[in-house]
Amino acid sequence: xxxxxxxxxxxxxxxxxxxxxxxxxxxxxxxxxxxxxxxxxxxxxxxxxxxxxxxxxxxxxxxxxxxxxxxxxxxxxxxxxxxxxxxxxxxxxxxxxxxxxxxxxxxxx
Numbered sequence: 001x002x003x004x005x006x007x008x009x010x011x012x013x014x015x016x017x018x019x020x021x022x023x024x025x026x027x028x029x030x031x032x033x034x035x036x037x038x039x040x041x042x043x044x045x046x047x048x049x050x051x052x053x054x055x056x057x058x059x060x061x062x063x064x065x066x067x068x069x070x071x072x073x074x075x076x077x078x079x080x081x082x083x084x085x086x087x088x089x090x091x092x093x094x095x096x097x098x099x100x101x102x103x104x105x106x107x108x109x
Contacts, residue, residue: 017037020033046070049065050062076107077104078109081101
């Protein structure tokens, strides 16, 4: 007798994925579907690991693991500041660069 894997998508989610595949045709659709399923499974595994870590080592370790495995993309503000730091060939004045930097820094994260 084969043992069922503990990570199994709910029936409703599988139905959504099948409907998506039926409504869209082509290789990219199947690639998207496989990617969605893989991400869903990986997220379930990560949450199970975080729950175990939380019980054994506390919430800080679980939060650390989640932040390392699912880092948040940089905000538009962070991207703008980084681009400004590496911007070469800017023909404006240093005062203009300072204005742009202050404007970016004033934006909420």
